[in-house]
């Protein structure tokens with residue numbers, strides 16, 4: 005039996021993820037799903053983002069399938085930082101793999117690149133506050149060990165969020181990134197010209213490339229953003245710090261059909277969590293028009309990660325066939341609603357499975 009934790013979350017996450025799980029169950033009855041009702045709705049009713057018990061529980065799964073979290077009726081950041089960023093940190097998911105691969109029938113091009121995003125550090129930091137308040141920061145979680153004390157006064161209102169990078173985390177991140185990239189071409193991006201902490205990023209990028217005997221190209225994030233749009237085929241693997249990786253992966257998805265086609269995997273040494281790159285899309289939630297492909301692709305990444313390769317390839321092939329037959333999601337100008345699209349893929353999976 006394979007046990008997977010599922011957090012559908014909010015908005016289109018809630019609309020898509022349970023249907024994707026139903027689809028997986030029909031192809032592979034050995035997969036078991038345990039649902040967690042972590043959502044903005046629960047937060048609005050009970051004031052709970054995620055409990056310590058839920059985090060401990062989730063740590064016991066090898067894989068989690070996540071929809072999206074966030075709702076415009078909750079203050080920005082409460083759910084995003086309180087749930088998704090917290091899970092990435094608490095479960096030590098230091099590598100975020102974000103493929104941007106086009107379906108020819110959708111985009112007419114064949115772009116194939118993957119953004120490898122550092123997932124724990126940079127400006128996604130809770131070392132944050134404002135001047136005129138005394139703050140202490142203590143972290144001793146088995147990976148980080150630091151104590152800080154910030155006590156500054158100002159006659160202005162000044163907020164800060166301290167970006168940070170650690171040698172220990174970057175070493176394992178780059179080692180893993182180079183393993184994933186294999187012999188494909190690699191571009192490492194940063195803003196080492198403007199933000200001093202990226203000198204450590206570069207240093208470790210070079211250090212860790214050494215044993216792999218790899219040529220690495222460096223490109224500043226602004227230049228990369230420009231060239232990625234003008235000449236996307238130049239890139240295979242882009243290795244990016246957390247914040248730029250977040251932005252560049254949404255941008256890359258626009259070249260391969262849209263956010264509805266962008267899957268991702270948050271990978272750690274013990275746990276992993278797979279989720280579409282997009283958020284809860286409250287503007288289209290409940291209308292049966294959200295594109296489920298990103299979530300289906302995320303489930304395929306998950307299955308490959310836990311070595312359910314046969315199920316993964318049945319879904320992969322079915323998805324290609326369905327799109328190839330001209331069943332196109334609303335996001336790309338087609339008529340296939342969320343549920344109809346998943347249903348078509350599910351039927352195709354059953355057909356292919358019977359052929360094996």
Ligand code: NAI
Nearest residue numbers: 072073074075084263264282283284285287288294295335
């Ligand atoms: P979003 O990714 O939810 O939506 C951005 C735009 O893309 C919207 O116009 C939306 O309709 C469209 N879109 C997204 N996914 C789509 C799909 N599958 N099919 C068709 N169109 C799609 O980003 P937004 O609107 O900035 O954020 C909404 C909420 O989600 C916020 O609370 C945000 O913080 C949260 N969020 C959560 C994430 C997560 O849980 N990992 C990631 C990104 C945002």
Ligand code: MG
Nearest residue numbers: 250251254281
């Ligand atoms: Mg994002």
